[in-house]
Amino acid sequence: MHKSTSVAGVSVIQTESLTKRYPKVTALDRLTVDIGPGVTGLVGANGAGKSTLIKILLGLAPASEGTATVLGRNAAHEGGAIREQVGYMPEHDCLPPDVSATEFVVHMARMAGLPRTSARERTADTLRHVGLYEERYRPIGGYSTGMKQRVKLAQALVHDPKLVLLDEPTNGLDPAGRDEMLGLIRRIHSDFGISVLVTSHLLGELERTSDHIVVIDGGKLLRSQATASFTEATASLAVEVTDSDAHPDGTKALRTALTDRGLDVTAGAGHLVYVDAADEAVYDAVRDAIAGLGLGLIRMEQRRHRIAEVFQDSPEHMTEAGR
Numbered sequence: 001m002h003k004s005t006s007v008a009g010v011s012v013i014q015t016e017s018l019t020k021r022y023p024k025v026t027a028l029d030r031l032t033v034d035i036g037p038g039v040t041g042l043v044g045a046n047g048a049g050k051s052t053l054i055k056i057l058l059g060l061a062p063a064s065e066g067t068a069t070v071l072g073r074n075a076a077h078e079g080g081a082i083r084e085q086v087g088y089m090p091e092h093d094c095l096p097p098d099v100s101a102t103e104f105v106v107h108m109a110r111m112a113g114l115p116r117t118s119a120r121e122r123t124a125d126t127l128r129h130v131g132l133y134e135e136r137y138r139p140i141g142g143y144s145t146g147m148k149q150r151v152k153l154a155q156a157l158v159h160d161p162k163l164v165l166l167d168e169p170t171n172g173l174d175p176a177g178r179d180e181m182l183g184l185i186r187r188i189h190s191d192f193g194i195s196v197l198v199t200s201h202l203l204g205e206l207e208r209t210s211d212h213i214v215v216i217d218g219g220k221l222l223r224s225q226a227t228a229s230f231t232e233a234t235a236s237l238a239v240e241v242t243d244s245d246a247h248p249d250g251t252k253a254l255r256t257a258l259t260d261r262g263l264d265v266t267a268g269a270g271h272l273v274y275v276d277a278a279d280e281a282v283y284d285a286v287r288d289a290i291a292g293l294g295l296g297l298i299r300m301e302q303r304r305h306r307i308a309e310v311f312q313d314s315p316e317h318m319t320e321a322g323r
């Protein structure tokens, strides 16, 4: 599992008041963020500044103000050294249609400085890892979107980087393709120990994939937090009870009893009552309250909020993006 940067003592990516102004828009606005090892999801609506941040981190675009450090190197002056250790999967289709995946990835490996033999070996290994087999000898022009995304991922990994920056890797994929790609991304870290920064405009898909989530909106930082703390902090119990002769509205009676015990309670759909489950004692308190009222317990289950729900207090389009 990813530890927070301070715990791990290592920063993979650090920005300080990073600002990028284009003539008509401020794409990044004093962004200060500190990202440690593991899989980090960078989420934001279209135009939030995700691609701009990636280009600055790679040393491909200059910042207007502020600093960016990647693997301890300054992105403004050490872009070449950063790109030796960092893989990049661009958002848009940029693959040559006339060559095969093998030819293309070998070429990218050679560009990254690998000798011919290891470039071929690494290419075969990497294409297998991303799930391309016989088709790797056919021209890329005939590939499906999913296969092209895999080739883009393979070229980002072929030189054995310490970090990969993946810009919208699930773009254009159907739900099954998305799941496969997200699984691959997870394994990049678990199998090879490579850190990942992956962007998406969909909050929902990043919560399953990432250890840490950074949310930006209009170039500004909205949140940067461990995924677990998004969901754990909001864990709640869903409780459903029967009515009784003494309590014809059992649900209402339970809500009152739990509130009297100092618990945070919200009414759910139908007969559901949600109780904030800050610690284990809440389970006992709920059980005792139900027994005390003489109600029947239909079900009691832990319910973790999805990140998208946690963001319901965020700007409308961010919430929309998470659905």
Ligand SMILES: Nc1ncnc2c1ncn2[C@@H]1O[C@H](COP(=O)(O)OP(=O)(O)OP(=O)(O)O)[C@@H](O)[C@H]1O
Pocket: 022, 023, 025, 026, 027, 044, 045, 046, 047, 048, 049, 050, 051, 052, 053, 168
């Ligand atoms: N080269 C450029 N010149 C002028 N404006 C730009 C340039 N690149 C990006 N922008 C603008 O900067 C803002 C941030 O764009 P960016 O591509 O970083 O966002 P994004 O979060 O990656 O969104 P998307 O997923 O749509 O690419 C947008 O308003 C975009 O129009």
